[in-house]
Amino acid sequence: MRGTGGATGRFRLAAPWLGLADDIEGTDQLSGWVADDMEADALAALAALAAGPVGATLTRLTAPGAGPLAVLGDVRVTDRFRSGSGALRITLEWPARLRGTTSPSGGGVVRHGVPQARTGEDCVCERHDCGGLDPVLWCAEHGDEIAPVLDWHAGGGLRCAQLARGRAASA
Ligand SMILES: [Zn+2]
Numbered sequence: 001m002r003g004t005g006g007a008t009g010r011f012r013l014a015a016p017w018l019g020l021a022d023d024i025e026g027t028d029q030l031s032g033w034v035a036d037d038m039e040a041d042a043l044a045a046l047a048a049l050a051a052g053p054v055g056a057t058l059t060r061l062t063a064p065g066a067g068p069l070a071v072l073g074d075v076r077v078t079d080r081f082r083s084g085s086g087a088l089r090i091t092l093e094w095p096a097r098l099r100g101t102t103s104p105s106g107g108g109v110v111r112h113g114v115p116q117a118r119t120g121e122d123c124v125c126e127r128h129d130c131g132g133l134d135p136v137l138w139c140a141e142h143g144d145e146i147a148p149v150l151d152w153h154a155g156g157g158l159r160c161a162q163l164a165r166g167r168a169a170s171a
Pocket residue numbers: 122123124125133135136139140141142143
């Protein structure tokens with residue numbers, strides 16, 4: 001995870017439960033038991049990461065049967081439950097539309113930017129089925145000096161799939 005101040009932390013949850021919404025307006029949930037041996041540090045770090053005004057970013061989430069996923073911010077700790085034996089179960093939530101595929105390097109969410117202007121023939125950016133692209137600095141249309149207006153979404157996520165379906169249907 002990465003917090004708003006740039007602080008990062010790694011967490012492992014035992015007996016994890018991951019609920020992924022199908023609806024772009026829905027909410028994803030992850031809950032599980034915080035391991036005893038990392039409890040104090042993990043909790044302090046989790047609280048700090050998720051306490052910022054925009055929540056934390058999940059740069060890489062691996063879970064049995066899913067992932068690796070990533071979440072583009074707004075990750076919150078929404079529930080804490082301490083059992084009689086002292087074990088702690090926490091729940092994280094985030095808007096489903098912010099979930100996507102983690103980058104191959106594990107450095108965070110793959111982001112796709114959809115240009116508001118039609119893309120011309122000079123574009124050398126990698127393009128995706130959703131109509132979005134990964135801008136490269138040396139692209140004559142989307143490079144650093146041009147500062148194009150792009151609508152960003154999480155690559156491989158619900159919004160990405162929705163856009164790709166729309167484009168396939170209109171093609
Ligand atoms: Zn381009």
